[in-house]
Amino acid sequence: MLDAARAGESTLLIAPTGAGKTLAGFLPSLLELAAAPREGLHTLYVSPLKALAVDIARNLTAPVTEMGLSISIETRTGDTPANRRARQREAPPNILLTTPESLTLLLSLPDAGEMFAGLSCVVIDEIHALAGTKRGDQLALCLSRLSALAPGARRVGLSATVAHPTALRAYVAPSGIPADARLVEVKGGALPELDIQLPEGHLPWGGHMGLASAPEIYRRIEAARVTIVFVNTRAQAELIFAALWRLNEAVLPIALHHGSLTVEQRRKVEAAMAAGKLRAVVATSSLDLGIDWGDVDQVIQVGAPKGVSRLLQRVGRANHRMDEPSRATLVPANRFEVIECVAALGAVRAGKQDGDPPRPGGLDVLAQHILAMACHGPFMPDDLFAEVTRAAPYAALSRRDFDDTLRFVEDGGYALRVYDRYRRLFRDAEGRMHVRGPAVARQLRMNLGTIIEQPLVKLRMRGGPMLGEVEEWFVASLRPGDNFLFAGQVLRFEAMEGVTAVVRPGGGPGEPRVPAYSGSRMPLSTYLASEVREILHDPTRWHALPDPVREWLDMQRLRSELPEPDGLLVETFPRGGRWFLVAYTFEGRLAHQTLGMLLTKRMERLGYAPMGYVSTDYVLSAWSAFEPTDMDTLFAEDMLGEDLEEWMAESSMLRRTFRNIAMIAGLIEKHHPGLEKSGRQMTVNSDLIYDVLRRHEPDHVLLRATRAEAASGLTDISRIAALLARARGRIRHRVLDCVSPLAVPALIEVGREWVAGGAEDALLAEAAALVEEATGGTEHFHEALIDVNEALPARPREPRAARRSRR
Amino acid sequence: MIAAPLHIVNERLMLCPTGVLLWPAQRLMAVADLHLEKASHFAARGRMLPPYDTRETLRKLAFALRRYAPHHLVLLGDSFHDAEGHSRLAEEDRATLLGLLAGLRVTWVLGNHDPAPPENLPGEAVEELALGPMRFRHIGGGPILRHKEGEISGHYHPKASLETRAGRVSRPCFLTGPQHVVLPAFGALTGGLDVRSPVLAPLAPRNGRVFLLGTDRLHSAPVSFVMPEGTGTKMPAPAEDDLLPAGHRPPPLETVKVRRRL
Structure with missing residues (x-):
């Protein structure tokens, strides 16, 4: 590291947790500053978490003060008071610790040039968590700008072990070329000690919450000093937390930590954890990154790990000392998850990593950056293009995309050029772009950043404090008096007051509902999926599986057959007057949702009269009125043609993607100067904009960005393509008399049901007809109606565990 | 495309899935909340929304006019997004609009967004x-209607959602009671206000119905069905001098909150 610093080279340091990465990143700067104290900014540190920046600042300040060095160290985040921010601009500290958002804001200021001119070093922490995300895109663009302002500054990237180190090297290199960043890799560290904990008694067929294992989890918490219990979703966090407290006769201090709780609440839990006052904390990915707790001696992962690298990251939260192994326990919630856990265990022992390489940078982030740069000062488009393409995520950016994005920033970039007099940027005689006025800059600074929240509603206790936030649709589905679980307590919904939901302490009969959060579940990684297929197919690897799972697979071999690692097993069987088709595709939930829609469309065309489908991470199951027979046509590769295009354009996923892109790019705003207090939104529904734009200018740059993003992430189309290619000519179709053992989990999966073809109108007609049938025109007797209403919702959207326990 | 008949105060009205209301006896078509030039209103404030909303709205209007060939067109207010909206009409769009209105009796009911005539x-x-018995207003719910008087209004952009077996589906809707119809917003960039909102409570009696707009037809349900328990209209206790028959009681005036901008 010191070598590289002396040579002024940029470096990527990859090391397991506990190896002292952060200190290594700062050491050269501290030495330089100790040897030659100076004024002004020397080192900039960027971390994905505010709390981390604050923590590192504290850890650096202590030794620096002890040694009597005159090195000034300060943080700058959204929480920094205005007077300190102003002072930092006047007289920046030697070392400034900040986040990507605060850095973007600094760079958009007119005096950014003076502030950063003397910069010698940029340290980017947890780079693996940033690269490939929109925040990472934004940071990469900012780094490129920093290199233009301070050409001599070297970069230091700090990363955990990853599957794609080359992509991270490119990210760190000022040129965007991997070879231009030195790679320092610290190998080793003790391998983590992992084991699998099954529930005593029956091993569940389905469900993802893992509540059956609560007693075992509790026993392990009792036996250890400090435990982090990681779960996959916020709903699961609430349920596990509640289950543990029901068992908590010893009244162990067990806390809850997830992204919907208020920041203060989360900080309180973190502080209690750091002070050693907690025995366990139940957490979601909100604790994946972050402060070094030091004393955590065990991690429990409840539910399937979904990816090897993700698991390792979590396991690394225990025991931040490199030479001692971390201890972690996997608690699978169902039989398929047992196989997944076994596969993950094998992968960890073999030192594997997984995860997709970072995707190319988004045009929405670029649009925000262009406007921010214009707010900083006038620019020549050619220069900015050159600067942008030196950032690795934008290395392959075409000039056309850049120009279209620039035009979007100027005046919306529409083919119909009617906004000339409203343009946000104008060009001077030499071709430099200027921002139109201070109002544009003000608007930009209020809307900076790439983190888009779902529409949320604040929760407030009647006459008491704010409790946190839940998604709007969940509140919309609540009726006054309904109980639900939040922040570990049962709350009763009273009423909406403006944009706040007012609640009281709840209780009483009936199981409380649990807020679910859309998009909070990660799909199974490609690597783990193929491992699961390998294990299923190879009985010699079954010795690692517990007896009930082995028996289950044996039964499957007897009644049907096991899916092959290559190829595709499809079972069809009649049940309850319908025909079921179960395809063992193992491509993750997102891919299966898309595939299910395409498949049912095709079934419709072949006359099988499909009615619906359900997708899990492992299988896709569809049901129809008639027996599906022609598997080769059903799964033919041309499936990814027109049907896909048509459905994609209409799908809610694309609309959601467009909404995020429109917000980041600045088409619709999160905040408007002067309006945030009133709670009244100045925004226009993004779905309507999407429809108008799609009809009148389908090739607009924001629609192109939307399609590109959806294709790579949300719909997992590449995985479907790989599946169809793999399956061609190798489909094993088994016609069975009844459900096969392996298909049982899919059939009892009561996740979100999708409708064949996905047509909303058909759904509405069906619902309206049901209403009519149920009410028979007796709408004046509305009390009777409400009873019907209670009984009717065919698929209440609440987590399956809550519903099951109600039965 | 199938329009749904609706009988109020002994008149037969037709509700069309495009969001327009027809009164065949008068050869009248009513449409609410066009919000023309909404996108340019935002563009002037730094949000470059697609400048196609006016032509998209006019395209829909042209379709409905061609299909139903009314003699009288009533625009129920907020036809332009702001008072200067008409001056921002692109030449092409103005020509289209003039073409559509030619030969019709046109009534511009003034709205809160466009308080002056275009x-x-x-x-x-x-x-x-x-x-006749009908009152066409921008904002419904008052003044108190007399017996046998009907009211047709816009302003609130009502929408409703139905629980289907694949989740909740939300659409703009007609909101109807024994004496009134609230039309959905017709403009391409106009959002909606859920009928469960307390603001709409006076216009959403439990014996009313909503008609959700579909592609080819309307999907109808009783108001009580899309309304959670304990919300919706709380009918005032009948006053002694209240001589109106039950079910024909007008919505209480004092609970109508006028939202200046939706």
Whole structure:
């Protein structure tokens, strides 16, 4: 590291947790500053978490003060008071610790040039968590700008072990070329000690919450000093937390930590954890990154790990000392998850990593950056293009995309050029772009950043404090008096007051509902999926599986057959007057949702009269009125043609993607100067904009960005393509008399049901007809109606565990 | 495309899935909340929304006019997004609009967004239009209707959602009671206000119905069905001098909150 610093080279340091990465990143700067104290900014540190920046600042300040060095160290985040921010601009500290958002804001200021001119070093922490995300895109663009302002500054990237180190090297290199960043890799560290904990008694067929294992989890918490219990979703966090407290006769201090709780609440839990006052904390990915707790001696992962690298990251939260192994326990919630856990265990022992390489940078982030740069000062488009393409995520950016994005920033970039007099940027005689006025800059600074929240509603206790936030649709589905679980307590919904939901302490009969959060579940990684297929197919690897799972697979071999690692097993069987088709595709939930829609469309065309489908991470199951027979046509590769295009354009996923892109790019705003207090939104529904734009200018740059993003992430189309290619000519179709053992989990999966073809109108007609049938025109007797209403919702959207326990 | 008949105060009205209301006996078509030039309103404030909303709205309007060939077109207010909206009409769009209105009796009911009559466009501008038993207003819910009087209004952009077996589906809707119809917003960039909102409570009696707009037809349900328990209209206790028959009681005036901008 010191070598590289002396040579002024940029470096990527990859090391397991506990190896002292952060200190290594700062050491050269501290030495330089100790040897030659100076004024002004020397080192900039960027971390994905505010709390981390604050923590590192504290850890650096202590030794620096002890040694009597005159090195000034300060943080700058959204929480920094205005007077300190102003002072930092006047007289920046030697070392400034900040986040990507605060850095973007600094760079958009007119005096950014003076502030950063003397910069010698940029340290980017947890780079693996940033690269490939929109925040990472934004940071990469900012780094490129920093290199233009301070050409001599070297970069230091700090990363955990990853599957794609080359992509991270490119990210760190000022040129965007991997070879231009030195790679320092610290190998080793003790391998983590992992084991699998099954529930005593029956091993569940389905469900993802893992509540059956609560007693075992509790026993392990009792036996250890400090435990982090990681779960996959916020709903699961609430349920596990509640289950543990029901068992908590010893009244162990067990806390809850997830992204919907208020920041203060989360900080309180973190502080209690750091002070050693907690025995366990139940957490979601909100604790994946972050402060070094030091004393955590065990991690429990409840539910399937979904990816090897993700698991390792979590396991690394225990025991931040490199030479001692971390201890972690996997608690699978169902039989398929047992196989997944076994596969993950094998992968960890073999030192594997997984995860997709970072995707190319988004045009929405670029649009925000262009406007921010214009707010900083006038620019020549050619220069900015050159600067942008030196950032690795934008290395392959075409000039056309850049120009279209620039035009979007100027005046919306529409083919119909009617906004000339409203343009946000104008060009001077030499071709430099200027921002139109201070109002544009003000608007930009209020809307900076790439983190888009779902529409949320604040929760407030009647006459008491704010409790946190839940998604709007969940509140919309609540009726006054309904109980639900939040922040570990049962709350009763009273009423909406403006944009706040007012609640009281709840209780009483009936199981409380649990807020679910859309998009909070990660799909199974490609690597783990193929491992699961390998294990299923190879009985010699079954010795690692517990007896009930082995028996289950044996039964499957007897009644049907096991899916092959290559190829595709499809079972069809009649049940309850319908025909079921179960395809063992193992491509993750997102891919299966898309595939299910395409498949049912095709079934419709072949006359099988499909009615619906359900997708899990492992299988896709569809049901129809008639027996599906022609598997080769059903799964033919041309499936990814027109049907896909048509459905994609209409799908809610694309609309959601467009909404995020429109917000980041600045088409619709999160905040408007002067309006945030009133709670009244100045925004226009993004779905309507999407429809108008799609009809009148389908090739607009924001629609192109939307399609590109959806294709790579949300719909997992590449995985479907790989599946169809793999399956061609190798489909094993088994016609069975009844459900096969392996298909049982899919059939009892009561996740979100999708409708064949996905047509909303058909759904509405069906619902309206049901209403009519149920009410028979007796709408004046509305009390009777409400009873019907209670009984009717065919698929209440609440987590399956809550519903099951109600039965 | 199938329009749904609706009988109020002994008149037969038709509700069309495009969001327009027809009164066949009068050869009248009513449409609410066009919000023309909404995108350019935002563009002037730094949000470059697609400048196609006016032509998209006019395209839909042209379709409905061609299909139903009314003699009288009533625009129920907020036809332009702001008072200067008409002056921002692109030449092409103005020509289209003039073409559509030619040969029709046109009534511009004034709304809160467009309180002044549009310049250089044909038609009469009124605060309220009374025609037979019907009152055409921008904002419904008052003044109190007399027995056998009906009210047709816009302003609130009502929408409703139905629980289907694949989740909740939300659409703009007609909101109807024994004596009134609230039309959905017709403009391409106009959002909606859920009928469960307390603001709409006076216009959403439990014996009313909503008609959700579909592609080819309307999907109807009783108001009580899309309304959670304990919300919706709380009918005032009948006053002693209240002589109106039950079910024909007008919505209480004092609970109507006028939202200036939706």
